[in-house]
Amino acid sequence: MGHTVPELKDKSLFIEKCLVNGEWVLADSGEFFEVRDPSNGDLIGTCPEFNTHDAEKAILSAAAAFPSFRRTLARDRARMLRRWYQLMADSAEDIATLITWENGKAIAEARGEAAFAASFLEWFSEEAPRVYGDTIPSSVTGNRVIVTKEPVGVCTFVTPWNFPAAMITRKVGPALAAGCTVIVKTPAETPFTANAIAELARRAGIPNGVLNFITTNRNVAVVGELLATHPAVRKVSFTGSTAVGRLLMRQASSTVKRVSWELGGNAPFIVFDDADIDAAVTGAILSKFRGSGQTCICANRIYIQSTIYNQFAQKFADEVRKFKVGPGFEAGVTHGPLIHQRAVDKVHQHVQDAMTKGATVLVGGERASEIGNNFYLPTVLTNVTSEMQISCEETFGPVAGLFAFQTEKDVVEQANSSDVGLAAYFYTADIKRVMRVAEALEVGMVGVNTGLISDVASPFGGVKQSGFGREGSKYGIEEFIQVKTMTLGGVQSHL
Numbered sequence: 001m002g003h004t005v006p007e008l009k010d011k012s013l014f015i016e017k018c019l020v021n022g023e024w025v026l027a028d029s030g031e032f033f034e035v036r037d038p039s040n041g042d043l044i045g046t047c048p049e050f051n052t053h054d055a056e057k058a059i060l061s062a063a064a065a066f067p068s069f070r071r072t073l074a075r076d077r078a079r080m081l082r083r084w085y086q087l088m089a090d091s092a093e094d095i096a097t098l099i100t101w102e103n104g105k106a107i108a109e110a111r112g113e114a115a116f117a118a119s120f121l122e123w124f125s126e127e128a129p130r131v132y133g134d135t136i137p138s139s140v141t142g143n144r145v146i147v148t149k150e151p152v153g154v155c156t157f158v159t160p161w162n163f164p165a166a167m168i169t170r171k172v173g174p175a176l177a178a179g180c181t182v183i184v185k186t187p188a189e190t191p192f193t194a195n196a197i198a199e200l201a202r203r204a205g206i207p208n209g210v211l212n213f214i215t216t217n218r219n220v221a222v223v224g225e226l227l228a229t230h231p232a233v234r235k236v237s238f239t240g241s242t243a244v245g246r247l248l249m250r251q252a253s254s255t256v257k258r259v260s261w262e263l264g265g266n267a268p269f270i271v272f273d274d275a276d277i278d279a280a281v282t283g284a285i286l287s288k289f290r291g292s293g294q295t296c297i298c299a300n301r302i303y304i305q306s307t308i309y310n311q312f313a314q315k316f317a318d319e320v321r322k323f324k325v326g327p328g329f330e331a332g333v334t335h336g337p338l339i340h341q342r343a344v345d346k347v348h349q350h351v352q353d354a355m356t357k358g359a360t361v362l363v364g365g366e367r368a369s370e371i372g373n374n375f376y377l378p379t380v381l382t383n384v385t386s387e388m389q390i391s392c393e394e395t396f397g398p399v400a401g402l403f404a405f406q407t408e409k410d411v412v413e414q415a416n417s418s419d420v421g422l423a424a425y426f427y428t429a430d431i432k433r434v435m436r437v438a439e440a441l442e443v444g445m446v447g448v449n450t451g452l453i454s455d456v457a458s459p460f461g462g463v464k465q466s467g468f469g470r471e472g473s474k475y476g477i478e479e480f481i482q483v484k485t486m487t488l489g490g491v492q493s494h495l
């Protein structure tokens with residue numbers, strides 16, 4: 001199916017190369033891979049198929065740039081980030097266009113992401129000059145203890161396709177603010193958004209070698225291993241699936257690198273019977289169906305207290321019936337395609353599994369092949385139980401499974417019966433329950449009476465197998481800083 005992609009206002013932001021040492025380059029081998037529009041399979045463009053030899057050049061250029069970049073004034077790094085933020089804000093519409101084109105999400109959501117992505121550069125431009133040290137009263141006579149903060153060094157980042165812009169700036173903003181240099185391995189599905197952002201960084205005056213953006217598809221396993229093991233690299237930060245996170249963590253341990261992992265989730269969304277049901281429906285819709293269900297903090301298990309189950313299910317299904325599924329640029333479309341056929345197959349498999357085990361389809365439950373191969377109808381399932389795949393695996397698609405629960409104790413137990421713990425949500429009007437349940441949930445982030453928790457000012461990250469480390473907020477920069485302790489001895493104090 002054809003659809004019209006708006007022209008970029010600044011066509012020079014569409015780049016089919018990699019950024020290494022300040023220059024846009026191809027792979028030395030000349031190899032490349034194709035990137036396709038998920039809504040119709042059309043070719044968008046090609047990107048260099050980097051191998052380990054190409055990737056090592058990027059690592060060495062970041063290593064060469066580090067000694068001088070770490071010495072730049074924090075105030076100057078702040079100004080660079082601020083200029084970059086402004087350029088991203090000025091090009092927000094082009095960035096949104098690239099996001100929708102290669103990721104598929106509806107253009108309104110893509111605009112939201114473009115603004116969210118830029119906000120990390122603004123935020124960390126403000127944090128850069130505020131990395132304070134300490135002086136500590138020593139327990140040894142004559143000693144003075146001074147603590148300084150230093151950048152960790154060369155960092156490698158591997159990021160996913162579901163937020164082609166924000167997952168990059170959320171790591172690069174704090175890294176550059178701290179004085180680190182960086183190689184980003186961008187996702188093979190969405191490299192062009194990343195390249196536009198990188199070009200704006202160049203225009204903002206980020207020095208050559210400080211920021212390198214590389215692409216690879218067939219070679220991802222060996223390039224990934226190099227990024228996690230190269231001796232010049234001091235820190236690896238990864239956002240993506242728990243399976244790849246585990247692999248990179250093993251690899252990074254060989255040279256004891258600093259690591260932070262933002263991995264998969266399986267968010268519980270709980271509605272107690274004292275909650276404002278309409279508000280809970282709105283929150284559940286926002287949380288569950290953002291990016292057609294392809295965000296790591298999407299509600300994956302929706303638990304409704306049995307007394308309000310039917311009422312909630314009807315209202316929720318009515319809202320889902322209002323969605324318009326289609327290519328993200330089309331007027332009125334609220335929900336775009338999934339990223340590829342594999343994702344559609346997994347979603348359909350979760351639905352089939354639930355149906356054979358007794359779930360009922362209220363809305364959807366089928367592929368929307370008449371729109372395109374990667375489309376799936378937003379789906380609401382009732383009578384969902386813990387025996388079904390959907391209860392223990394991340395669906396990563398537009399399927400809402402509604403579970404019934406009886407008591408607060410039961411639902412907290414069910415919510416915690418997962419080996420991942422990224423986000424959780426609950427709705428209640430009881431303030432004591434707010435504290436009790438929020439404290440009991442085994443997750444890194446809790447939304448109470450809201451389905452939207454992402455905010456540059458809030459720490460983002462998980463517990464259990466959702467990973468560790470926090471992005472955004474005042475904590476985000478700490479991932480890129482190491483502490484140095486200086487002990488000055490023999491200070492006589494006879495004054």
Ligand code: NAD
Pocket residue numbers: 158159160161162163167185186187188220221223224225239240241242244245247248261262263264265295296297394396422462466
């Ligand atoms: P993925 O793990 O398959 O891919 C993520 C990145 O890893 C991509 O750049 C990919 O090219 C790369 N990769 C794949 N195999 C690799 C290997 N062997 N070595 C090195 N790199 C490799 O995940 P995905 O399907 O792209 O993204 C979806 C997942 O990401 C979901 O599980 C979602 O929950 C998670 N996610 C988490 C967060 C978070 O902040 N916690 C945010 C967004 C997405």
